[in-house]
Amino acid sequence: MNAYRIGRRQWLGAGAALAATSLAGCAGMSASGPSIGRVVVVGGGYGGATTARYLKLWGGNVDVTLIERNADFVSCPISNLVLGGYKQMSDVTRGYGGLKAAGVKLVQGEVSAVDVAAKKVRLAGGAEIAYDRLVLAPGIDFMSEQIGGLGPALDSGRVLHGWKAGPQTVALRRQIEAMPDGGVFAMFIPKAPYRCPPGPYERACVVASYLKTAKPKSKVLVLDANPEIQSKKALFEKAFKDRYAGTLEYRANAELKELSGNLAKLEFEDLRADVLNVIPPQRAGDLARSAGLVNINNRWVGVNWLTMESTAAAGVHVIGDATFPAPAMPKSGHMANQHAKVAAAAIIQLLKGEAVNPTPVVMNTCYSFVSAREAVHVASVHQYDAVDKTFKTVPGSGGVSAAANQIEARYALSWADNIWADSLALA
Ligand SMILES: Cc1cc2nc3c(=O)[nH]c(=O)nc-3n(C[C@H](O)[C@H](O)[C@H](O)COP(=O)(O)OP(=O)(O)OC[C@H]3O[C@@H](n4cnc5c(N)ncnc54)[C@H](O)[C@@H]3O)c2cc1C
Secondary structure (H helix, E strand, O other): OOOOOOOHHHHHHHHHHHHOOOHHHHOOOOOOOOOOEEEEEEOOOHHHHHHHHHHHHHHOOEEEEEEEOOOOEEOOOOHHHHHOOOOOHHHHEEOOHHHHHOOOEEEEOOEEEEEOOOOEEEEOOOOEEEOOEEEEOOOEEEOHHHOEOHHHHHHHOOOEOOOOOOHHHHHHHHHHHHOOOOOEEEEEEOOOOOOOOOHHHHHHHHHHHHHHHHOOOOEEEEEEOOOOOOOOHHHHHHHHHHHHOOOEEEEOOOOEEEEEOOEEEEOOOEEEOOEEEEOOOEEEOHHHHHOOOEEEOOOEEOEEOOOOEEOOOOOEEEOHHHEOOOOOOOOOHHHHHHHHHHHHHHHHHHHHOOOOOOOOEEEEEEEEEOOOOOEEEEEEEEEEEOOOOEEEEOOOOOEEOOOOEHHHHHHHHHHHHHHHHHHHOOO
16 A cells, blocks of 8 residues: 555545434444344445445344345446556456455345335346345446447447446457557447446546557547536546547537447448447436336436435335436446445434434545546535435535646545445455
8 A cells, every 4th residue: 555545444434424324323233133124235336335334334233135146346437447458357356255244145146126015126046035125226227229220239249338347348448459550449428417427538538548659540539429528527628638639539519329330320420430439328227127216207216315215116225326316416436335325324224213314415536547647536525405305515515636647546546445445345
């Protein structure tokens, strides 16, 4: 650990305090005594893993089962560095052993159905698990049908999204490596809201950084369906101009309509590229939809922000990217971790028949690399507003970096180490 790295306890302390979940109410609970209830958590990503961990940490004698389809946790944050060749998949992969040691029952499997009335979930193999309270943290799934030809192109593996870290990240890196010098890497950004507002622009910088050195005649084309850069705008504009002029071209209002082979059709032009990296439009994960919880814009799950309980089904809490966000609340790993703490504290109180914290506060910090060694950040603090029953940003809190710098690149890697340790109970 280097001098710039923030101590884990210090970070965890700040995060927990700012999450302002009812820690005081939970203090002194012990793991002894009869279980106060059975909680099933589906999805072991940023939101689900953190909920499982904190239900045990704060609740002790809650019976917690975490069901996740994958054997390991693979992080989207930092995965753009894998695309640039600056990190390996092993750097963004962690195990679930810490949660197991913390007393969470781990089930590797696919949840195929939720029976809200009978309070049980069904696994793809047919097994059923009953719950008193259910937490769904399924992340996002894609609306590929909105772009002609995209579904088959993704299924064939010819076109990649790389927007769920794992095999897609590895395959996209291979495509970038196989690109000829003088080739074109075209990235398509969907209309907001999508997972990680600054993520596409970070990717553009990191891929451009790699190509500028390894294949200097190549080009990165950033085709954004939005009218402008969605996060850290001035910082990314500066990076595009100062670092990648001649390598990277950014176009706003460039919505992908159809894919046909290597041809991408936009409203007013067609273009060919050697690598087509299409980030599809997104909605709440499939399980939220099949469980009947998607009740906003036919895309997202509405929640009661004091408990993260779905507004469509009692006893089912939904957290992370699957939720319809509060104003200015990003879909981020950090925010999913914060939702998880609100949900965990509320569930413990509800199982005990006690009042939940009426004034939660959550926060977000999101770092983006603009090169292999320099990063920028955006931060925000969100306070629950009892009148409008939603989180609102706290005036004067948060902000963005003044300029890209090397210290924040180190902070970014420390942020990742710390949030993985926090979410997965790593030593
Ligand atoms: C390239 C990129 C960079 C990013 N960088 C950052 C960053 O720097 N900082 C940041 O804060 N955020 C970042 N994000 C955003 C962050 O990854 C997401 O916001 C975060 O993962 C959301 O957490 P979640 O728990 O909602 O979903 P996820 O982390 O996606 O977890 C969902 C989990 O549910 C599992 N699952 C789904 N359905 C089922 C089922 N039926 N049965 C069993 N398991 C199931 C999935 O396998 C998955 O593990 C980035 C995203 C991308 C794509």
